[in-house]
Amino acid sequence: MPELPEVEAARRELEPVMHGARFERVLVRRPDLRRPFPRRFAARLSGRTVRALTRRGKYLLADLSSDETLLMHLGMSGSFRLDHSDPGPHDHVVFEMSSGTVVTFNDPRRFGVMDLVATLRLDAYPALRSMGLEPLGDDFDGAALARACARRRTPIKVALLDQRVVAGVGNIYASEALNLAGLSPRQRASSIATPGGAPKPAAYRLAAAIKRVLRSAIARQTAATYRQSRFRVYDREGEPCPTRGCAGTIVRLDQAGRSTFYCPVCQRAQTSIAVPTPRSRR
DNA sequence: ATTGAGACCTGTCGGC
DNA sequence: TGCCGACAGGTCTCAA
Numbered sequence: 001m002p003e004l005p006e007v008e009a010a011r012r013e014l015e016p017v018m019h020g021a022r023f024e025r026v027l028v029r030r031p032d033l034r035r036p037f038p039r040r041f042a043a044r045l046s047g048r049t050v051r052a053l054t055r056r057g058k059y060l061l062a063d064l065s066s067d068e069t070l071l072m073h074l075g076m077s078g079s080f081r082l083d084h085s086d087p088g089p090h091d092h093v094v095f096e097m098s099s100g101t102v103v104t105f106n107d108p109r110r111f112g113v114m115d116l117v118a119t120l121r122l123d124a125y126p127a128l129r130s131m132g133l134e135p136l137g138d139d140f141d142g143a144a145l146a147r148a149c150a151r152r153r154t155p156i157k158v159a160l161l162d163q164r165v166v167a168g169v170g171n172i173y174a175s176e177a178l179n180l181a182g183l184s185p186r187q188r189a190s191s192i193a194t195p196g197g198a199p200k201p202a203a204y205r206l207a208a209a210i211k212r213v214l215r216s217a218i219a220r221q222t223a224a225t226y227r228q229s230r231f232r233v234y235d236r237e238g239e240p241c242p243t244r245g246c247a248g249t250i251v252r253l254d255q256a257g258r259s260t261f262y263c264p265v266c267q268r269a270q271t272s273i274a275v276p277t278p279r280s281r282r
Numbered sequence: 283a284t285t286g287a288g289a290c291c292t293g294t295c296g297g298c
Numbered sequence: 299t300g301c302c303g304a305c306a307g308g309t310c311t312c313a314a
Contacts, residue, residue, distance in 0.1 A: 003307060016289085034290070034309075058308080076308050077292080107293050112310060127309085154285065163309085172307050234307085256286065259305085289311085296304090 002074035004168030009221035022098035038116045057167030069119045075111025142204030146193035157185035180231045181209035184269040233261040
């Protein structure tokens with residue numbers, strides 16, 4: 001489930017019941033997710049008020065009145081539920097909020113994370129410290145993307161999954177954005193930048209495609225209609241490429257152990273890697 | 283310093 | 299029907 005759009009959708013769902021509310025009771029029904037919970041987890045939350053609920057990449061951040069921040073990551077299979085049903089299997093954490101709502105965290109695979117850190121030291125939190133720009137932020141554009149990709153020799157698809165390059169993009173939307181931008185997932189990340197790190201046109205197209213794909217996914221998530229999302233290429237091996245005028249067929253390929261879906265016709269590696277560019281300075 | 287492979291954990295789905 | 303392997307939208311660590 002959770003890449004940036006899904007996490008943002010969760011944030012928007014939780015915000016009304018958590019923002020300004022107090023943790024009345026915290027139930028930890030299992031001592032660990034991907035990592036053990038921080039010590040005295042429930043006690044440190046109880047009685048605290050949520051001053052703000054924000055998102056950074058795939059993390060949800062609850063700013064607490066105790067000057068600590070609750071970090072939540074959904075991993076591969078995490079989700080929140082707002083109801084009063086009895087806890088079932090894989091319901092690992094239950095928050096009873098003063099707003100009257102019960103927030104239940106469910107995570108079958110337990111790749112999720114819950115952590116507490118002093119808000120003043122939030123920036124030093126390892127996963128956040130090295131995290132790249134927010135793709136929906138104003139400062140993320142072709143130039144920023146090119147800078148982040150310059151000098152990376154991995155395939156561009158693999159680079160997009162690296163949270164240090166762009167925050168919040170995962171396996172689905174990496175494939176989606178590359179298709180929309182008409183870029184091959186196999187070309188080197190550095191191929192969208194000049195040797196000096198300046199953006200090539202592909203960098204602008206890709207940055208715009210990332211924004212567009214994420215925004216439309218958020219809109220779909222937020223829509224009350226719970227219909228299964230339709231993807232351009234993800235999980236569509238053998239189907240026709242959605243690009244207008246393209247007669248290609250989606251293929252699947254393995255990159256760094258993850259599935260990539262793309263159209264070999266309209267996503268041909270543009271530039272054969274080394275396009276000699278005129279003298280450029282660093 | 284990068285990069286790839288393996289590990290973590292559980293559920294589901296397709297094939298035999 | 300039932301079993302078994304392959305695979306799943308994410309990180310983290312380790313070794314080359």
